[in-house]
Amino acid sequence: xxxxxxxxxxxxxxxxxxxxxxxxxxxxxxxxxxxxxxxxxxxxxxxxxxxxxxxxxxxxxxxxxxxxxxxxxxxxxxxxxxxxxxxxxxxxxxxxxxxxxxxxxxxxxxxxxxxxxxxxxxxxxxxxxxxxxxxxxxxxxxxxxxxxxxxxxxxxxxxxxxxxxxxxxxxxxxxxxxxxxxxxx
Amino acid sequence: xxxxxxxxxxxxxxxxxxxxxxxxxxxxxxxxxxxxxxxxxxxxxxxxxxxxxxxxxxxxxxxxxxxxxxxxxxxxxxxxxxxxxxxxxxxxxxxxxxxxxxxxxxxxxxxxxxxxxxxxxxxxxxxxxxxxxxxxxxxxxxxxxxxxxxxxxxxxxxxxxxxxxxxxxxxxxxxxxxxxxxxxxxxxxxxxxxxxxxxxxxxxxxxxxxxxxxxxxxxxxxxxxxxxxxxxxxxxxxxxxxxxxxxxxxxxxxxxxxxxxxxxxxxxxxxxxxxxxxxxxxxxxxxxxxxxxxxxxxxxxxxxxxxxxxxxxxxxxxxxxxxxxxxxxxxx
Numbered sequence: 001x002x003x004x005x006x007x008x009x010x011x012x013x014x015x016x017x018x019x020x021x022x023x024x025x026x027x028x029x030x031x032x033x034x035x036x037x038x039x040x041x042x043x044x045x046x047x048x049x050x051x052x053x054x055x056x057x058x059x060x061x062x063x064x065x066x067x068x069x070x071x072x073x074x075x076x077x078x079x080x081x082x083x084x085x086x087x088x089x090x091x092x093x094x095x096x097x098x099x100x101x102x103x104x105x106x107x108x109x110x111x112x113x114x115x116x117x118x119x120x121x122x123x124x125x126x127x128x129x130x131x132x133x134x135x136x137x138x139x140x141x142x143x144x145x146x147x148x149x150x151x152x153x154x155x156x157x158x159x160x161x162x163x164x165x166x167x168x169x170x171x172x173x174x175x176x177x178x179x180x181x182x183x184x185x
Numbered sequence: 186x187x188x189x190x191x192x193x194x195x196x197x198x199x200x201x202x203x204x205x206x207x208x209x210x211x212x213x214x215x216x217x218x219x220x221x222x223x224x225x226x227x228x229x230x231x232x233x234x235x236x237x238x239x240x241x242x243x244x245x246x247x248x249x250x251x252x253x254x255x256x257x258x259x260x261x262x263x264x265x266x267x268x269x270x271x272x273x274x275x276x277x278x279x280x281x282x283x284x285x286x287x288x289x290x291x292x293x294x295x296x297x298x299x300x301x302x303x304x305x306x307x308x309x310x311x312x313x314x315x316x317x318x319x320x321x322x323x324x325x326x327x328x329x330x331x332x333x334x335x336x337x338x339x340x341x342x343x344x345x346x347x348x349x350x351x352x353x354x355x356x357x358x359x360x361x362x363x364x365x366x367x368x369x370x371x372x373x374x375x376x377x378x379x380x381x382x383x384x385x386x387x388x389x390x391x392x393x394x395x396x397x398x399x400x401x402x403x404x405x406x407x408x409x410x411x412x413x414x415x416x417x418x419x420x421x422x423x424x425x426x427x428x429x430x431x432x433x434x435x436x437x438x439x440x441x442x443x444x445x446x447x448x449x450x451x452x453x454x455x456x457x458x459x460x461x462x463x464x465x466x467x468x469x470x471x472x473x474x475x476x477x478x479x480x481x482x483x484x485x486x487x488x489x490x491x492x493x494x495x496x497x498x499x500x501x502x503x504x505x506x507x508x509x510x511x512x513x514x515x516x517x
Contacts, residue, residue: 131370
């Protein structure tokens with residue numbers, strides 16, 4: 001094979017391959033040097049509020065908020081209807097980044113934790129939904145938020161998290177993932 | 186002086202007067218040695234070939250409509266049989282016909298049917314196997330299988346139709362695989378990522394088209410040049426962005442890139458380069474005018490400047506095209 005004569009062919013085939021290798025390097029190399037270390041609390045379900053039906057036209061609204069580092073719950077009676085999908089209390093979990101596991105927390109457990117509700121952690125990471133895409137025709141791609149995948153991203157790395165709650169999520173409702181706060185040590 | 190010395194002296198005089206190019210000399214030399222294939226002339230589009238192509242496309246349409254209209258009535262095995270089985274039967278029929286020189290052109294029609302139905306057949310098979318066709322991983326596997334099949338077919342039979350579909354399925358695989366690698370990670374800017382991939386694909390097409398120029402695969406060159414220049418120039422223009430989020434590097438180099446493409450049309454004898462280079466240069470002029478001058482000079486004055494610039498580009502294009510024709514006439 002005459003290499004000199006086939007340089008355009010070799011370069012033409014090499015360009016896409018180099019791009020693919022570059023993407024693999026961009027995804028996996030940074031994770032060897034930078035790792036997120038601050039654990040966080042998340043809720044699955046109706047957070048920060050859910051309702052509890054009292055009568056046909058009245059319900060109790062439960063609201064969660066972080067005040068001075070503590071997760072607090074307040075209630076108030078509201079006129080109107082409480083929809084079944086909004087009437088389930090959320091479940092809280094502590095995500096351990098070192099082991100990629102979640103531990104369920106009760107409200108008393110949460111009182112022992114100091115939480116930082118900022119979107120970004122002290123070491124520069126955020127917890128976000130992933131993106132999913134499809135292609136009806138090749139080359140015509142579309143992407144949208146994927147509520148079934150949760151990532152921790154920042155400092156040029158992105159890692160998929162194994163959160164609880166199943167694979168049937170939507171942006172609201174009883175299976176929704178909600179970030180609550182970073183655990184302050 | 187013997188014949189060989191006379192011929193070489195004549196070639197030297199042609200080169201000195203620039204009446205023939207290096208590429209033309211090499212092409213003639215290879216034709217004489219039979220490297221470009223005696224059947225090259227038969228590969229040009231004739232009426233029977235066009236009808237074979239149209240017939241093949243209509244057969245594919247018929248299969249797709251048959252399956253979609255009777256989807257609930259067909260069992261999974263029937264659906265796979267009609268689509269994937271149909272593609273396999275068409276492929277084998279093409280192989281059989283290509284054994285006879287008189288039926289070689291017709292075999293192309295069956296290869297076309299097979300190539301058009303194969304993605305449908307594999308998609309139906311994966312769907313019936315319970316896989317989600319919308320996710321990038323499944324798309325990668327389907328396109329990867331098709332790429333492997335058609336590349337192997339090209340290496341075995343050396344038919345340009347297999348190479349054409351290898352390029353098409355390879356491009357699909359390239360996009361699907363890179364989407365699968367990203368895996369929904371939010372750190373990638375999706376639009377920029379898409380633009381860079383299209384740019385790389387366009388450049389690859391242009392280089393492939395150039396490498397095929399002096400070979401039996403040159404029938405694909407004009408197609409690769411057209412798609413490649415549309416993709417590469419379109420991506421380069423899109424990477425420039427729009428104020429206030431513009432990318433100054435891409436906006437600054439784009440006129441040089443598109444003018445370079447226009448001027449390359451002469452040595453490469455590519456009308457696609459001339460046409461698309463000019464069109465994108467005109468689009469760039471309109472874009473820059475609207476982006477930077479419509480608020481300062483006012484729309485009417487900005488439009489006048491853009492209009493004169495377009496007239497200048499149009500005249501240059503016509504002038505280059507005329508030069509193109511002169512070069513083509515003198516070469517023949």
